[in-house]
């Protein structure tokens with residue numbers, strides 16, 4: 001069983017900006033678990049992963065692969081060499097694509113990073129999903145279905161809103177991971193997120209990891225904002 005934790009989304013445009021941010025956490029006893037997403041990875045390439053790893057952080061590499069199975073298998077085989085802790089794909093790529101992702105990510109010695117699938121982005125409302133994507137079902141049903149598909153393909157969990165963590169656990173089992181962005185403090189701005197809740201509520205619902213970007217990175221005191229997330233979500237240690 002993995003320990004509940006807070007993942008900071010390092011959505012920065014350069015290594016310089018990222019390290020200026022990380023330097024603020026030098027004195028923290030707890031080394032934050034970090035997410036590297038498309039912006040930073042596309043700007044800096046694999047070297048940013050190696051450099052952050054060298055500083056001793058755990059890394060969720062969030063590139064959300066979504067392509068034909070052969071392409072995803074081969075791309076995942078490349079990413080498996082980066083020695084990150086967690087990677088992701090879009091569950092909309094189907095069970096075959098997710099199986100190919102598992103195969104590609106698995107190293108010759110049988111080990112691999114955790115692999116999770118994005119169900120419906122936390123910026124998507126049920127109204128837009130129905131109206132624009134023509135998925136004619138309640139969004140909770142879609143999320144649970146995608147989570148079951150991910151489990152069937154052999155993945156370790158899903159990305160969903162913390163609001164959906166409980167129903168995913170109920171459908172797929174307590175050990176099936178829920179990694180949940182769409183987190184805001186009670187007094188915070190939603191920005192482009194739609195399906196959101198607070199770190200404290202995410203804990204009550206049963207999320208394993210919350211992914212928090214702007215509430216920490218754009219805060220006037222990012223370390224204090226991170227500690228607030230940890231206090232609400234992880235509690236006393």
Ligand SMILES: O=C(O)c1cc(=O)[nH]c(=O)n1[C@@H]1O[C@H](COP(=O)(O)O)[C@@H](O)[C@H]1O
Pocket residue numbers: 009011037062064088118120121122123159160181182183191193211212213214215
């Ligand atoms: O896969 C993700 O990490 C992800 C999935 C999702 O459904 N929603 C979502 O917001 N994310 C990511 O989580 C982070 C949330 O950032 P903030 O909205 O700034 O807290 C961003 O880096 C998003 O790319």
